[in-house]
Amino acid sequence: MKQNKNLGCRILRRSSCCLLLLALFSTSVCALESDGDQPIIIDSNTATYDDVKAISTYTGNVISIQGSIRVNSDKLVVYFIDGEADKMVFTGNLAKFKQTPHEGDPDITGEALTGEYYPKKNLLVLIGKATVWQGSGAYASDFIEYDLKTSLVKAGEKESDNKRVHVVLQPKGKEQAQGQEKKTTVKDNNK
Template identity: 30%
Template sequence: MCNKLRSLFLATLLTLPALAQALPEDQQKPIHISADHASMNERTGITVYTGNVEIVQGTMVIRGARVELHRNDRGVQRIISTGKPAQFQQQPSQDQPLTKAYGERMDYRVNKQEVTITNSARVDQGRDTFTGERIVYNMEKAVVNAYGSDKDSGQRVQMVIQPKTEGN
């Protein structure tokens, strides 16, 4: 039974489009940041933005009440966004709709091409929805991992996959 459930889960995950196929021109575009307040520490390389923060690079958009941008000599290494909810979106490819992610905290590790969404995590792709306590996207490897909470709170991973129609 456990193997059947694991196989079904893996098959369902394969139906989710991978962020690894994000538009290649996104990384070549400038990063635009707007916020109510910003505080930059040149020694640590950390800039903290607060108040209706929005970061845009091509089709990638990150929104939150507070966003930390971690930089070093090689550029932006990590973006941590918090909010109720924090938001991330990106278009996987020209022929696919935006992938949208929501959670109270998002940790985007740029070098690893990995986004970890925690606390009421949700991902929407078209009409499909994927929820859990924590969702980890490895964009480069096209791997999605979702986790429920502990047994006491009872939150489980939930997926709603819409049937494909002839036009899709």
């Protein structure tokens, strides 16, 4: 038991130190395609590790960061296989995530009661009151899959016709359209 407590303290110290280093270097980390290659850094109020079950549990203002991906939740449970994080389950009064899909693109943000992140698959599954936004568009459903590598969003469940998907696509405002034209003109002039 004492070893598990010491391990938890070491994990917390390392997590806090790594989080500070990540904050200092965050401007150079716009890893978008390489998000999956970055370390997962977790900061929380408490942490426990069950060596027999290979499960680590974090509670209280949990912040998880991997490259440009950031998740805030009340609780996080990490399931390990052969020492690597295989599945991460985020829960809370709407756990929230943010990712920069490509440099210069608007962030993709979302929230749900439960989030399941599969680091090896670059897959985030949002369950219960799930919503995903990018720019002026939004998807809302009880079930949303988000492929972090390709930025592909799939909403709804094929098995159920009674669970609907709600999508909002906002038209570009006059100022946005003019700004886009200016960007295009600047790009064309730089050829």
